[in-house]
Each structure stands twice: as structure tokens, then as C-alpha cells.
Amino acid sequence: MQLKDPSLLKTQCYIDGQWLNADNGAVIAVTNPATGEHIADIPKMGAAEAERAVAAAQTALKGWQAKSAKERSVILRRWFDLMMAHQEDLGIILTSEQGKPLAEAKGEIAYGASYIEWYAEEGKRVYGDIIPGPAADKRVLVTKQPIGVCAAITPWNFPNAMITRKAAPALAAGCSFVVRPASQTPLSALAIAELAHRAGIPAGVFNVITGGSSEIGKVLTEDDRVKKFSFTGSTEVGRKLIAQCAGTVKKVSMELGGNAPFIVFNDADIDAAVEGAMISKYRNAGQTCVCANRLYVQSGVYDAFVDKLTAAVAKFSVGNGLDAGVNFGPLIDQNALAKVQEHIDDAKAKGGEVVAGGQPHALGGLFFQPTIVKNVTQAMKVAKEETFGPLAPVFKFEHEDEVVGYANDTEFGLAAYFYSRDIGRVVRVSENLEYGMVAVNTGILSNEAAPFGGVKQSGLGREGSKYGIEDYVEIKYILLAI
Numbered sequence: 476m477q478l479k480d481p482s483l484l485k486t487q488c489y490i491d492g493q494w495l496n497a498d499n500g501a502v503i504a505v506t507n508p509a510t511g512e513h514i515a516d517i518p519k520m521g522a523a524e525a526e527r528a529v530a531a532a533q534t535a536l537k538g539w540q541a542k543s544a545k546e547r548s549v550i551l552r553r554w555f556d557l558m559m560a561h562q563e564d565l566g567i568i569l570t571s572e573q574g575k576p577l578a579e580a581k582g583e584i585a586y587g588a589s590y591i592e593w594y595a596e597e598g599k600r601v602y603g604d605i606i607p608g609p610a611a612d613k614r615v616l617v618t619k620q621p622i623g624v625c626a627a628i629t630p631w632n633f634p635n636a637m638i639t640r641k642a643a644p645a646l647a648a649g650c651s652f653v654v655r656p657a658s659q660t661p662l663s664a665l666a667i668a669e670l671a672h673r674a675g676i677p678a679g680v681f682n683v684i685t686g687g688s689s690e691i692g693k694v695l696t697e698d699d700r701v702k703k704f705s706f707t708g709s710t711e712v713g714r715k716l717i718a719q720c721a722g723t724v725k726k727v728s729m730e731l732g733g734n735a736p737f738i739v740f741n742d743a744d745i746d747a748a749v750e751g752a753m754i755s756k757y758r759n760a761g762q763t764c765v766c767a768n769r770l771y772v773q774s775g776v777y778d779a780f781v782d783k784l785t786a787a788v789a790k791f792s793v794g795n796g797l798d799a800g801v802n803f804g805p806l807i808d809q810n811a812l813a814k815v816q817e818h819i820d821d822a823k824a825k826g827g828e829v830v831a832g833g834q835p836h837a838l839g840g841l842f843f844q845p846t847i848v849k850n851v852t853q854a855m856k857v858a859k860e861e862t863f864g865p866l867a868p869v870f871k872f873e874h875e876d877e878v879v880g881y882a883n884d885t886e887f888g889l890a891a892y893f894y895s896r897d898i899g900r901v902v903r904v905s906e907n908l909e910y911g912m913v914a915v916n917t918g919i920l921s922n923e924a925a926p927f928g929g930v931k932q933s934g935l936g937r938e939g940s941k942y943g944i945e946d947y948v949e950i951k952y953i954l955l956a957i
């Protein structure tokens with residue numbers, strides 16, 4: 476890895492301001508999904524080290540919450556500046572462990588850093604209220620206080636932004652934080668810790684621990700010192716972690732699976748819809764929870780849309796994300812490839828027609844061809860399950876009510892997209908889609924100013940925006956008799 480600042484490549488955990496190995500010296504290998512090359516070994520820590528990280532966060536809490544919001548803001552702003560100053564190196568580390576093309580990785584660094592910038596400001600605006608009391612001699616005061624030690628488990632698909640999106644509001648509110656990143660992508664998390672150290676975040680306020688997911692997860696969800704737990708990942712694991720948090724009645728936030736519909740009506744701007752589908756479907760090789768999973772196209776524009784999408788997909792340059800010109804990287808692992816292939820095979824067996832891709836890429840390894848299948852129906856697996864890969868299944872529909880019914884026929888409710896130029900339809904469909912986020916005439920909706928999150932089994936809580944910090948504070952009511 477050619478870094479301008481090689482000291483950003485950390486291979487130890489960051490606990491209580493110290494760089495540490497696992498007690499027993501065990502390690503986990505990190506490999507580059509594009510090349511299979513071994514990049515680093517990181518500590519395989521367990522319950523004992525996790526308890527120490529929680530203890531450090533508990534000890535550091537007092538000093539951090541005693542600082543003024545403005546003092547915390549100055550430190551967070553420094554963290555943001557450092558992240559942007561090292562955007563190129565952080566991008567290279569991210570691409571090397573995760574696979575997404577370098578331009579996308581650098582985009583994620585800026586996106587991740589934007590949450591730190593946002594909450595450096597928002598932390599100063601955690602307002603309370605003074606409410607007229609129930610009697611003339613009473614005043615009701617409402618204040619918001621940091622919830623306490625916060626913990627998080629994050630996934631491999633956004634190794635930087637899924638950490639900053641949780642840590643920034645926590646730290647801005649005056650909480651301390653322990654994160655356990657995915658074992659496939661720990662190096663981005665450790666680089667973030669190095670920059671937290673350089674920014675002057677006090678020891679114990681921000682901790683990164685790598686290692687066994689169930690062992691560490693058990694401590695982070697069951698230790699009573701942790702007051703708030705946040706997770707991004709699959710719905711299956713999320714359910715388990717919510718249950719584990721129940722024993723100590725922790726506040727939880729969950730960003731879980733999606734099954735995003737992407738609807739194109741006859742009155743849409745088809746070129747804009749194709750452009751939106753390209754980014755919504757194929758960003759990060761289809762591995763985001765807000766990726767379009769089901770493309771519903773009205774019959775009048777179905778053939779034109781499929782033809783234009785097929786032409787656009789043919790222009791992808793697949794390869795190692797660090798190579799110039801590459802804009803489509805590998806998948807994360809063999810399980811991911813197998814799931815994409817399973818969904819394609821199921822669709823083909825039930826009458827779907829592959830019009831682009833359809834199989835592993837000639838480059839071999841973890842590369843899969845960007846794929847489009849047409850003549851897809853509700854009977855196929857792709858209608859119900861999240862593919863989390865580069866497969867665009869295109870369904871045909873006739874009527875607005877029919878497609879809204881299909882779109883809502885899922886236990887998930889994270890993101891939905893649609894294209895239409897009819898203002899009445901835009902309002903109706905936006906209101907009728909049972910999703911936490913709806914994008915109209917655009918294929919990308921994530922930004923730090925907006926509340927990111929889902930309804931139904933896609934999760935609990937919101938991240939980003941003025942709403943995101945609410946999860947990291949407790950409301951205290953003080954009754955004042957005068």
C-alpha cells in the first residue's frame with residue numbers, strides 16, 4: 476500500500492488512548508478482495524479486552540461530558556480537518572480492504588467526515604425547554620444530557636462512514652464510544668482512531684476493538700455500563716442484538732437490511748432514470764442497504780429503459796479499484812458471489828431473461844459481471860430477498876396502485892426511489908410508499924443533513940441531521956417550585 480503517511484496503517488487496537496495487541500496475541504488476517512493479497516494482521520480480541528474498552532469509556536465519560544459543547548466542537552472539527560487532509564490515504568486503505576473503486580472510496584471518506592463536521596456544529600444546539608408549569612409557582616425545565624457510554628458494531632460495506640455516522644453525534648453530545656468494526660475491514664476504523672488521537676480526543680473517549688463478533692458483541696450489548704447500542708448490518712443479526720440489549724434495557728439504533736424498489740413511470744425522464752438506476756443499483760457493486768433491489772418499469776417505457784440501461788452497464792470498467800479508470804470493483808467474499816448467482820439462477824429458472832452479465836467475471840476471484848435480468852416476476856427470489864450485489868432485476872407493471880402494492884409487499888422499509896414528472900403522482904406515491912426514505916427523480920439520497928433510517932424490519936432510529944443526535948441524549952425534566 477503506497478501511502479503518503481504510512482503511520483495511518485495501524486494494526487493494533489485503540490483502547491484508552493493506547494495501541495494494543497490481543498491479550499493472547501491472536502490475530503485475524505485482512506485480505507484485499509481484488510487481489511486476494513494479505514494486507515495485514517489485526518488483533519483478535521475477546522470479552523476481556525472488550526470489558527476493558529468499556530471501562531476506559533466509562534472512566535473517560537466524566538471529563539468529556541464536563542467540557543462545553545464548544546470545546547468538544549473544536550476537537551471534532553480538528554478530527555474532520557485531519558480526515559479531509561488525509562482523504563487520499565484513507566481512500567487507498569479503504570479500497571485495499573473493501574474493494575470499492577478509489578474515487579468511490581475517497582467519496583466515502585468525504586461523506587464520513589461530513590458527519591463529524593455536521594455534529595461538531597449540531598452539538599452546540601442541543602437545546603432544552605422551559606415549559607409553563609401546572610401551577611403559578613411551578614416551572615418545568617427540560618434539559619438534554621449525554622446518555623453515557625455508547626457502543627457500536629459496524630459492517631464492511633462502508634468501513635469509514637458507518638463509524639463516523641454513529642461516533643460523531645455520540646461525541647458531540649458528550650458521550651464516550653466503543654466500536655467494533657467488521658473483521659473484513661478493520662483498517663479504516665483503526666486509521667480513524669489514529670486521527671482521533673491526533674485531533675486531541677482524550678484517551679478513552681473513542682475506542683476501536685477488533686476481534687470475535689459474538690464475544691465482543693455480547694459485552695457491548697449486555698454490559699450495564701453501556702447505555703446505548705447502535706448497529707448497521709443484516710436484519711438477522713440486528714434482531715439478535717436487540718434481544719441481547721433487552722436484559723439491560725439499552726437504547727438501541729438499528730440500520731438493517733433493505734429491499735429498495737426503484738420505480739419508473741411512463742411519464743419519467745428515461746435518461747435521468749437510467750442515470751439514477753446506475754448509481755442506485757451499482758454503487759459499491761450493489762453492496763449497500765439502500766441499493767435499488769427491484770426495478771419496476773411501466774410497460775410504455777419498459778423496452779426503452781432496459782435497452783438504455785444495458786448500454787450504460789456495458790461501459791463499466793471492472794477491476795482492481797486502485798487501478799486508473801476502474802469504476803466497478805470486486806464483491807466482498809464468496810458468499811456474496813454465491814447469493815448473486817443464486818438469485819440469477821432462480822430468476823432464469825422461472826422465466827427471467829439475462830440481458831447483461833449473469834455470471835462471474837472473466838477476471839475471476841471475487842469479480843462478478845454487472846447484470847441485468849428482464850421479464851422478472853413477483854414469484855422470483857429477487858422480489859423478496861435483498862441481493863446485495865450487482866444484479867438489476869427489471870419487473871414490468873401497468874398501474875400506479877399495482878406498483879405501490881408490489882413495492883410495499885416486503886418486511887423491509889428502508890429506501891425507495893421513483894421517477895415521474897406528474898406532480899400529483901409525485902405527492903401520492905411519496906406518501907404511499909412505506910419507507911423511511913424516498914428519493915424522487917434521483918438515485919442517491921444519503922447526506923449528513925438528512926435523517927437516514929428505515930421503518931418496518933429495516934431498523935430503529937435515524938442517523939445524520941438534527942434528529943440523529945437525539946439518540947445520544949436523555950431528556951431530564953426538572954420541576955422548579957419558586
Ligand SMILES: NC(=O)C1=CN([C@@H]2O[C@H](COP(=O)(O)OP(=O)(O)OC[C@H]3O[C@@H](n4cnc5c(N)ncnc54)[C@H](OP(=O)(O)O)[C@@H]3O)[C@@H](O)[C@H]2O)C=CC1
Pocket residue numbers: 628629630631632655656657658659688689692693707708709710712713715730731732733763764861862863
Ligand atoms: N444494512 C447494511 O448496511 C448491511 C446489510 N448487510 C446484509 O447482511 C448480509 C450479510 O452480510 P454480513 O456482513 O454477513 O452482515 P452481518 O450482519 O453478519 O455483519 C455486520 C456486522 O455484524 C457483525 N456480526 C455478525 N454476527 C454477529 C453477532 N452474532 N454478534 C455481534 N456482531 C455480529 C459482523 O462481524 P464480522 O466481522 O464477523 O462479519 C459485522 O461487523 C448482506 O448480504 C446484506 O444483505 C450486510 C452488511 C451491511
Ligand SMILES: O=C(O)CCCC(=O)O
Pocket residue numbers: 632633636707730762763764765921927
Ligand atoms: O449500506 C449501508 O448501510 C450504508 C448506507 C450507505 C449510505 O449511507 O448511503
